[in-house]
Amino acid sequence: MKMKLLQLFITASIPVLKTLLITALGSYLATERVDVLGEDARKHLNSVAFYVFSPALVGSILAQTITYHSMIKLWFMPVNILLTFIVGSIFGWILLLLTRPPPHLRGLTVGFCAAGNIGNMLLIIIPAVCQEKGSPFGAPNVCYTYGMTYASLSMAISTIYFWSYVYNIMRISSKRSTLDQDTIQSVGRSSISNQIMTPSGKMKNRILKVFKKFNLETIFSPAIVAAIVGLAIGVIPPIRKVFIEDGAPLRVINDTASLLGGGAVPAVTLIIGGNLLNGLRGSGIRTSLVIGIVIVRFVALPLAGVLIVKGAMKFGIVHSDPLYVFVLLLQYALPPAVSIATITQLFGAGEKECSVIMLWTYVLASVALTFWYALFMWLVA
Numbered sequence: 136m137k138m139k140l141l142q143l144f145i146t147a148s149i150p151v152l153k154t155l156l157i158t159a160l161g162s163y164l165a166t167e168r169v170d171v172l173g174e175d176a177r178k179h180l181n182s183v184a185f186y187v188f189s190p191a192l193v194g195s196i197l198a199q200t201i202t203y204h205s206m207i208k209l210w211f212m213p214v215n216i217l218l219t220f221i222v223g224s225i226f227g228w229i230l231l232l233l234t235r236p237p238p239h240l241r242g243l244t245v246g247f248c249a250a251g252n253i254g255n256m257l258l259i260i261i262p263a264v265c266q267e268k269g270s271p272f273g274a275p276n277v278c279y280t281y282g283m284t285y286a287s288l289s290m291a292i293s294t295i296y297f298w299s300y301v302y303n304i305m306r307i308s309s310k311r312s313t314l315d316q317d318t319i320q321s322v323g324r325s326s327i328s329n330q331i332m333t334p335s336g337k338m339k340n341r342i343l344k345v346f347k348k349f350n351l352e353t354i355f356s357p358a359i360v361a362a363i364v365g366l367a368i369g370v371i372p373p374i375r376k377v378f379i380e381d382g383a384p385l386r387v388i389n390d391t392a393s394l395l396g397g398g399a400v401p402a403v404t405l406i407i408g409g410n411l412l413n414g415l416r417g418s419g420i421r422t423s424l425v426i427g428i429v430i431v432r433f434v435a436l437p438l439a440g441v442l443i444v445k446g447a448m449k450f451g452i453v454h455s456d457p458l459y460v461f462v463l464l465l466q467y468a469l470p471p472a473v474s475i476a477t478i479t480q481l482f483g484a485g486e487k488e489c490s491v492i493m494l495w496t497y498v499l500a501s502v503a504l505t506f507w508y509a510l511f512m513w514l515v516a
Contacts, residue, residue: 151500151501151504151505151508152501153259153263154256154259154404154497154500155497155501157401157404157405157408158404158405158407158408158411158497159408160405160408161404161405161406161407161408161409161411162408162409162411162412163408164405164408164409165177165408165409165410165412166412172405172406172408172409173409177406177409177410177480178480180402180405180406181406181476181477181480181481183402184398184399184402184403184406184477185356185357185358185477185481186357187395188395188396188398188399188402188403189294189357189358189361189396189399189403189474190357190358190360190361191361191392191393191395191396191399192290192395192396192397192399192400193254193290193291193294193358193361193362193365193396194361194362194364194365194368194392194396195365195389195392195393195395195396196283196287196290196291196365196393196396197287197288197291197362197365197366197368197369198364198365198368198369198375198378198379198389198392199287199369199379199389199393200283200284200287200288200369201284201287201288201291201365201366201369201370202369202370202375203370203371203372205284205288206288206370208454209284209285209288209459211447211452211453211463212285212288212289212292212462212463213288213292215443215444215447215463215466216253216289216292216293216296216466217292217296218443219249219251219253219436219440219466219467220249220250220296220300220301221249222436222439222443222467223248223249223250223251223431223432223436224245224248224249226248226431226435226436227244227245227246227247227248227249227431228245230244230248230424230427230428230431231244231245233423233427234421234423234424234427236421236424238308239308239309239484239485240308240420240424240485240488241308242304242305242306242307242308242309243305243308243475243479243485243488243489243492244424244428245301245304246301246304246305246471246472246475246478247428247431247432247471247475247492247496248428248431248432248436249300249301250293250296250297250301250471250472250474250475251293251432251436251466251467251468251469251470251471251472252469252470252471252472252473253289253290253293253466253469253472254286254289254290254293254294254472255290255399255400255403255404255473256465256469256470257285257286257289257290257462257465257466257469258283258286258287258290258400259400260286260465260508261278261279261282261283261285261286261462262279262282262283264278264282264508264512265278265279265282266279271457271512271515271516272457272458272461273458278458281456281458281459282458282462285458285459285462286462289462289466291362291365291366293466293472294358294359294362295359295362297472297474298356298358298359298474299359301472301475301478302356302478305475305478305479305482305485306478306482308484309482309483309484309485310482368389403473403474403477404473406473406476406477407473407476407493407497410476410486410489410490410493411490411493411494411497412490420487420488420491420492424492425491425492425495428471428492428496429495429496429499432469432470432471432496432503433468433470433496433499433500433503433507436467436468437464437467437468437507439467440463440464440466440467440468441464441467441514443467444460444463444464444467447463448460457515457516458515460514460515461511461512461515464507464511464514464515465507465508465511468503468504468507468508468511469504470496470497470500470504471492471493471496473493475489475493476489476490476493
């Protein structure tokens with residue numbers, strides 16, 4: 136039985152409102168009058184979220200909900216999330232050609248277009264949608280169990296993609312912008328050295344530069360390590376019996392990680408709210424760039440997602456579970472990943488511009504997400 140349009144919009148708006156309320160609280164706590172979540176406090180909380188809360192959340196959820204059989208059944212989800220990054224990156228590079236932002240914003244622009252808030256938003260959206268009256272996904276408890284499995288796998292896979300791809304793009308972009316002046320000054324010396332350097336020496340230098348840019352420390356962030364550990368615990372039965380099953384001797388470790396992980400979503404969302412104050416003050420960023428990112432995230436990507444997921448269903452690649460299809464579609468319609476703000480603070484580059492983009496994308500998300508949620512629920516109902 137199809138839900139009425141008004142009820143669809145009400146159901147779809149609840150998760151967005153929850154996120155906006157926490158964001159508004161973060162902005163209030165960061166005001167000069169309150170000053171509980173000032174700039175230094177946000178940086179410290181950001182570090183705690185990066186090194187403790189987020190890895191604990193990813194690892195504990197994966198260990199509890201992912202098994203070998205569920206991985207086999209849900210094999211298309213990692214492919215679908217990868218496609219969101221690929222399609223978003225293509226749109227991002229097109230946007231770079233159209234708007235030509237300064238060098239230090241190129242990685243930020245591609246990151247905003249490629250990476251959606253797949254982890255945190257789904258963990259808020261799925262429980263809210265399942266509990267709403269008139270949901271098309273069946274009994275709330277059944278919906279919640281399967282939905283959290285989908286959400287946790289989405290979070291883990293997107294985390295791996297994000298910290299392997301977006302993190303390094305933004306890292307290289309931020310370093311390149313700070314090194315431009317040094318590079319210009321050293322051109323003369325470098326050109327003279329290159330003239331007398333042998334071909335094998337040049338190749339050796341290039342290889343060393345590549346390894347310096349993509350070292351294991353930057354690729355294997357705490358969240359990626361936690362995702363690998365969580366997957367190993369979940370899918371390997373002997374290890375799962377030690378950490379997860381009832382009466383497991385080391386179950387207290389996973390319970391502790393789960394307790395710590397509970398702080399990830401509210402902490403990161405509060406940080407976003409605090410950072411949005413910088414967006415209100417402005418940063419001189421081009422309006423065309425902000426509009427372009429909004430169009431990519433809330434128009435181009437969701438439309439591409441409908442074509443991709445519907446095409447996969449037509450060819451029998453995706454099974455027709457309404458909740459599963461709904462999650463696959465949602466992965467294309469989410470606002471930018473909040474961890475982008477974490478990266479800008481870690482590298483100290485593009486923080487104000489990031490705040491402006493976050494401000495407008497999350498303000499407009501209240502309208503765009505509600506529309507897409509309602510449409511997606513109508514498509515799968």
